[in-house]
Amino acid sequence: MSRKKVAISVGDLNGIGIQLALENHTTISKEVEVVYCIDRNMLEQAAKKLNLPIPADFQTMEDIAEHFEIEPGVVSKESGAYAYASFVRAVELARNKEIDAITTLPIHKKAWELAGVAYKGHTDALRDFFDAEAIMMLGSPKMYVALFTEHIPLKEVAGSINEKALTRFLIDFYRTAKPSTEVGVLGLNPHAGDDGVLGTEERIIEKAIENAHKELGTEIFSAPLVPDVAFTPRVRANYTHYIAMYHDQGLAPLKALYFDEGINVSLNLPILRTSVDHGTAFDIAYKGVELSSLSYLNAVKYISDN
Ligand SMILES: NC(=O)C1=CN([C@@H]2O[C@H](COP(=O)(O)OP(=O)(O)OC[C@H]3O[C@@H](n4cnc5c(N)ncnc54)[C@H](O)[C@@H]3O)[C@@H](O)[C@H]2O)C=CC1
Numbered sequence: 001m002s003r004k005k006v007a008i009s010v011g012d013l014n015g016i017g018i019q020l021a022l023e024n025h026t027t028i029s030k031e032v033e034v035v036y037c038i039d040r041n042m043l044e045q046a047a048k049k050l051n052l053p054i055p056a057d058f059q060t061m062e063d064i065a066e067h068f069e070i071e072p073g074v075v076s077k078e079s080g081a082y083a084y085a086s087f088v089r090a091v092e093l094a095r096n097k098e099i100d101a102i103t104t105l106p107i108h109k110k111a112w113e114l115a116g117v118a119y120k121g122h123t124d125a126l127r128d129f130f131d132a133e134a135i136m137m138l139g140s141p142k143m144y145v146a147l148f149t150e151h152i153p154l155k156e157v158a159g160s161i162n163e164k165a166l167t168r169f170l171i172d173f174y175r176t177a178k179p180s181t182e183v184g185v186l187g188l189n190p191h192a193g194d195d196g197v198l199g200t201e202e203r204i205i206e207k208a209i210e211n212a213h214k215e216l217g218t219e220i221f222s223a224p225l226v227p228d229v230a231f232t233p234r235v236r237a238n239y240t241h242y243i244a245m246y247h248d249q250g251l252a253p254l255k256a257l258y259f260d261e262g263i264n265v266s267l268n269l270p271i272l273r274t275s276v277d278h279g280t281a282f283d284i285a286y287k288g289v290e291l292s293s294l295s296y297l298n299a300v301k302y303i304s305d306n
């Protein structure tokens with residue numbers, strides 16, 4: 001079978017992404033044909049700073065964005081602009097069907113903001129580019145967590161839980177993630193509201209689950225789970241897929257358990273996009289630190305497997 005073709009956006013060049021790309025090129029090339037959304041000049045600059053060789057078959061492309069001086073670990077407008085342009089190029093290649101899928105290396109959200117990018121992250125941007133309700137799901141085959149709300153301030157979470165939006169989310173999630181066993185849906189409040197004593201959002205969640213079950217014709221979603229026990233080992237034994245009401249409700253337990261191996265997948269889009277689950281790791285960028293590559297390798301593997 002021929003290898004799938006994948007475009008890698010290089011993320012924030014002041015961070016660890018380009019080290020991961022250079023160090024793992026030979027490994028991932030065995031599974032997929034890979035092109036990198038970085039130009040030769042910036043690649044040579046990064047490789048020199050990392051003291052790493054550039055593999056002979058490392059395919060680059062020109063005219064991504066303005067060149068700039070890489071400053072390891074620094075949040076910069078220039079690096080943010082390059083990271084965004086690299087991502088946009090990868091998306092264009094996917095949209096034009098020149099490649100089969102994209103894998104994104106990590107960007108820095110403040111650097112995007114400094115560069116005038118209106119999006120909080122890749123998923124947010126993809127939602128707009130494709131006018132589709134992209135779903136952010138992170139994890140590994142042992143445990144995936146999809147996020148109903150993601151990059152919004154915590155104080156806005158409760159007000160975002162509405163029946164229509166959650167019903168749509170559950171239906172889209174079921175159709176695109178295709179879970180084969182019951183999905184654990186988390187409540188929002190302590191003790192899932194304790195029958196209204198500690199909050200009432202669970203009533204909305206229950207109604208959305210009921211609506212989704214009617215539409216889907218299958219009772220695939222659990223009743224709202226008590227969040228503080230949902231990830232204990234005995235409860236985890238019942239679920240491979242969870243739906244969290246907000247970012248840290250799902251990602252704190254997920255990363256505590258599976259940070260190294262976890263990936264990020266964008267569901268419900270016309271293109272396939274995967275990513276590492278970690279960020280730019282500015283604290284260790286260009287310092288000769290041995291990185292964990294598992295998330296990156298798994299993000300690419302997900303594409304060759306799907
Ligand atoms: N896919 C993406 O584009 C993502 C971007 N981010 C962004 O990255 C920036 C930095 O985020 P942080 O919260 O500091 O999280 P981070 O994941 O960059 O770092 C957290 C800790 O994990 C370590 N770490 C991360 N990846 C590692 C690897 N592959 N090997 C070894 N150690 C590793 C770092 O050194 C740090 O100590 C933020 O702007 C955040 O929004 C965060 C997650 C995903």
Ligand SMILES: NCC(=O)COP(=O)(O)O
Pocket residue numbers: 120121122123124136264275
């Ligand atoms: N917490 C996940 C994250 O920050 C990555 O988001 P995205 O760039 O995949 O939208």
